Amino acid sequence: MHISTYIILMCLGSVQLDQLKEILEKAELEIYIEETIPSVNPRYKLHYHITPPVGWMNGPNGFAFYKGEYHLFYQFYPYDTQWGPMHWGHVSSPNLVDWKTLPTALRPGNEQCFSGSAIDNDGILVLLYTAHQSIEDSPFYNESQFMAFSIDGLDFHKYKGNPVNIFPPTGTQDFRDPKIWKNGNYWYVVLGSKTADHRGAVLLYRSKNLLSWEFKSVLAESNGGLGYMWESPDLFEINGKFILLISPQGMVSRGDRFKNTYQTGYIVGSFSYETCQFKPEINFQELDYGHDFYTTQTTETNGKRYLVAWFGMWESLHPEDIDGWVGAMTLIRELDLVGSRILMKPVEAITKLRQETILEGEFHHNSTIEFEKAGEVIVNIDLSENIELEFVGNNGGDRTSLRWSVDDGKVVLDRAGEVRQGIWEPLDTITWRIFVDASSIEVFCGEGELVFSSRVYPNGNWRVINRGTQALHVVAYTLKRFQNE
Ligand SMILES: *[C@@H]1O[C@H](CO)[C@@H](O)[C@H](O)[C@H]1NC(C)=O
Numbered sequence: 001m002h003i004s005t006y007i008i009l010m011c012l013g014s015v016q017l018d019q020l021k022e023i024l025e026k027a028e029l030e031i032y033i034e035e036t037i038p039s040v041n042p043r044y045k046l047h048y049h050i051t052p053p054v055g056w057m058n059g060p061n062g063f064a065f066y067k068g069e070y071h072l073f074y075q076f077y078p079y080d081t082q083w084g085p086m087h088w089g090h091v092s093s094p095n096l097v098d099w100k101t102l103p104t105a106l107r108p109g110n111e112q113c114f115s116g117s118a119i120d121n122d123g124i125l126v127l128l129y130t131a132h133q134s135i136e137d138s139p140f141y142n143e144s145q146f147m148a149f150s151i152d153g154l155d156f157h158k159y160k161g162n163p164v165n166i167f168p169p170t171g172t173q174d175f176r177d178p179k180i181w182k183n184g185n186y187w188y189v190v191l192g193s194k195t196a197d198h199r200g201a202v203l204l205y206r207s208k209n210l211l212s213w214e215f216k217s218v219l220a221e222s223n224g225g226l227g228y229m230w231e232s233p234d235l236f237e238i239n240g241k242f243i244l245l246i247s248p249q250g251m252v253s254r255g256d257r258f259k260n261t262y263q264t265g266y267i268v269g270s271f272s273y274e275t276c277q278f279k280p281e282i283n284f285q286e287l288d289y290g291h292d293f294y295t296t297q298t299t300e301t302n303g304k305r306y307l308v309a310w311f312g313m314w315e316s317l318h319p320e321d322i323d324g325w326v327g328a329m330t331l332i333r334e335l336d337l338v339g340s341r342i343l344m345k346p347v348e349a350i351t352k353l354r355q356e357t358i359l360e361g362e363f364h365h366n367s368t369i370e371f372e373k374a375g376e377v378i379v380n381i382d383l384s385e386n387i388e389l390e391f392v393g394n395n396g397g398d399r400t401s402l403r404w405s406v407d408d409g410k411v412v413l414d415r416a417g418e419v420r421q422g423i424w425e426p427l428d429t430i431t432w433r434i435f436v437d438a439s440s441i442e443v444f445c446g447e448g449e450l451v452f453s454s455r456v457y458p459n460g461n462w463r464v465i466n467r468g469t470q471a472l473h474v475v476a477y478t479l480k481r482f483q484n485e
Pocket residue numbers: 133142143144162163
């Protein structure tokens with residue numbers, strides 16, 4: 001920032017020094033991002049998924065509908081392709097498909113801006129997030145809850161009275177990811193935490209005015225089998241049931257399940273706003289069966305519950321880190337609950353990205369579909385025979401195979417030998433809807449009863465090859481980039 005800019009702003013006289021410092025730091029960051037974008041290597045950059053403009057992205061935050069647009073924030077470190085002091089990146093969309101990059105919403109101060117949520121409070125966009133502070137000369141940290149506000153959905157100001165009085169009853173240092181919503185005259189917030197003996201837990205608080213909060217209940221806690229810490233909780237109603245969504249850390253892999261470093265899943269149950277008690281009815285189930293799916297945000301508009309997740313996983317490799325960016329969000333999904341299972345479907349408006357129909361008809365053994373970086377493949381299948389589709393770059397790279405195994409009754413996503421699989425009992429349609437982007441694959445089986453989300457890294461154009469003997473009925477489209485202006 002040029003000294004002349006300081007002087008001009010000082011002469012204007014209307015801004016105080018701390019405000020001035022904030023304005024300048026904010027401008028400096030946006031200039032840094034603008035100047036760094038041209039050095040990003042686009043080879044793996046996703047075309048129709050949210051990615052950071054530069055730097056590192058992890059979990060989604062603050063998914064909310066505000067003044068006619070959807071807003072989504074994310075854990076962001078602009079200055080490196082590795083995790084660093086957390087900012088909140090920001091995007092908005094009119095339709096959940098086209099996403100525009102907005103200025104960074106939160107920058108760390110004495111605190112890092114860890115995950116949280118957002119709500120529209122009578123025209124004010126309120127962010128509630130975890131302020132993560134290291135405690136000097138110790139391995140310990142402090143997690144308290146901070147608020148920030150915006151009246152235009154662009155410019156955010158931290159509340160001067162932080163922290164908000166939401167404190168853990170047990171005094172644990174792990175107390176984060178507030179998810180806020182309104183019901184009747186009250187605001188509610190759930191936070192992820194753990195018990196004193198290291199079992200994951202979700203705590204519920206209530207407030208009339210957003211500033212003064214009352215602890216209501218331990219909504220649920222791990223019996224020991226569900227990990228030592230629960231992150232990113234959410235609680236919402238769908239088809240008369242309540243879904244407690246959690247991202248547990250420390251679950252032990254069992255058979256085909258819980259294969260990733262950490263999990264994201266849900267417990268179906270009932271909840272009473274009178275007693276603030278949640279009664280679990282169906283055991284924890286994973287939401288997505290792929291390699292890269294951790295921590296979520298949901299929001300509801302027009303009676304529809306939308307979900308987005310970090311399209312990533314702690315401890316996985318990110319070949320794009322030498323390209324100047326890392327991390328992505330999954331496609332936005334619409335949720336439904338049928339029986340005991342949450343169904344996830346890609347948001348309906350995603351069809352607007354379809355460009356060219358490259359195949360509609362029989363897809364024979366060893367035939368190939370090829371397209372550049374982004375496509376959608378819909379496969380109608382006959383489950384009485386094995387199926388094998390191979391996804392690979394025309395210049396090599398990751399080889400991914402999607403299979404149906406008649407003997408096991410399982411759908412298998414095999415990313416270069418790392419297998420994720422699940423039993424599939426189709427509810428209705430016997431189709432796979434597969435979305436591939438420059439370095440990702442998402443497979444939606446049937447009505448969304450089984451979904452796989454994985455980052456995969458082909459080199460060059462995408463090639464899809466039918467390696468099975470069954471001729472498949474396929475419709476394949478190329479997809480265009482989402483509009484980000
Ligand atoms: C944690 O941080 C909050 C907000 O800055 C502060 O009020 C509280 O005293 C801190 N607790 C500890 C143990 O440092």
